[in-house]
Amino acid sequence: MSNLLRLVYVSRPTRPVDEAFMExxxxxxxxxxxxxxxxxxxxxxxxxxxxxxxxxxxTLLTLYARILADTRHEQASLLSIGLAAKRAFSQWSMAYIDGEALSPEIHTRLVSKALVDSDMSEQARLLQTALTTLRRAA
Ligand SMILES: Cc1cc2nc3c(=O)[nH]c(=O)nc-3n(C[C@H](O)[C@H](O)[C@H](O)COP(=O)(O)O)c2cc1C
Incomplete structure (x- = not known):
C-alpha cells in the first residue's frame, strides 16, 4: 500500500467567486x-x-498538478506537505468553508506560511476545528 499524504496550498482566484462558481x-x-x-x-x-x-x-500528486494548471486560480503556494498517520477529513470528499465566515485573525493565519508540526499543519488543524464548529452550529 502506498503512503497517505496530506498537503495544504493557498492560491488566489482569477475571477470573482460567486455561489454558482463554487457550486x-x-x-x-x-x-x-x-x-x-x-x-x-x-x-x-x-x-x-x-x-x-x-x-x-x-493520486494526490497527480491531482495537485492538475489543480495547479487550472486557470481559475493563480499564485498557488504550497504551505505544507507530509505523510499523514490518518485522514483528518475522512468524511468529506471536499468540505467547504466560507472564508468570510471565519474571523479575520484565523483567516490571516490560514493564508500565511505556517510551521509544520509532527503530523498536521496549522492550517489543516484550523480548518478541521472550523468544520466541527460549523457542523455543531448547523
Ligand atoms: C481552487 C480549486 C480547487 C480544486 N479542487 C479540486 C479537487 O479537489 N478535486 C478535483 O478533481 N478537481 C479540483 N479542481 C479542479 C481541477 O483543477 C480540474 O479542473 C479538474 O480536476 C479537471 O481536470 P481536467 O480538466 O484536467 O480533467 C479544483 C480547482 C480549483 C480552482
Missing part, C-alpha cells in the same frame, strides 16, 4: 475525489483559496 467547482471536485479516494476541505473567501487535500501519494 460548479465543488460538485465536480466531489465526484472526482470520490472516485480517486481524495478527501479534504476547500476554504474560499477574502480573495483566497486554501485547500487541504489528502490521499494516496501518486
Amino acid at each position: 460548479e467547482l465543488l460538485s465536480q471536485a466531489r465526484t472526482s475525489n470520490q472516485l480517486l479516494g481524495i478527501t479534504g476541505v476547500l476554504c474560499s473567501g477574502r480573495g483566497y483559496f486554501v485547500q487541504v487535500l489528502e490521499g494516496q501519494e501518486g
